[in-house]
Amino acid sequence: MQKINFRIDDRLDRELRRRAYGAGLSVSDFARRALEQAIDERKRYVFSSQDEILATAIQILSIVATSVGEGSPKALEQGMAQARAILAERGLLGDETAR
Incomplete structure (x- = not known):
């Protein structure tokens, strides 16, 4: 097996x-x-x-959170905040959206 080295920007x-x-x-x-x-x-x-699979799972969980939110807006808010945090952690949200 050959080895190569190269430089890339930050x-x-x-x-x-x-x-x-x-x-x-x-x-x-x-x-x-x-x-x-x-x-x-x-x-x-x-x-x-795994990014696409993770994004789909988070979207499904968000839909469930929305359904739950009809009965409990606070539960919806918490679920969506958790979904955003997970997406941001995995780099699936743009910098502007993650804030």
Whole structure:
């Protein structure tokens, strides 16, 4: 196996680490798979990212919280705050939305 080293700017490093975390991979594994995808002739998506699954689960829980909120607005408020916190922690909200 060959080893390569290269430099990336801070913004790209942060985004790479966020995406690797979201996919449940080390940065090295994530980068390897990104390179594999770049040369894959079939252009298939090589990641088994958990981001989309997590986002769907949080949306479902938010709908349940809304239903509960019809009977208890305070419960709805708490559920939505928790969902936003989880999405922000996983990097699934933009900087403006997370605040």
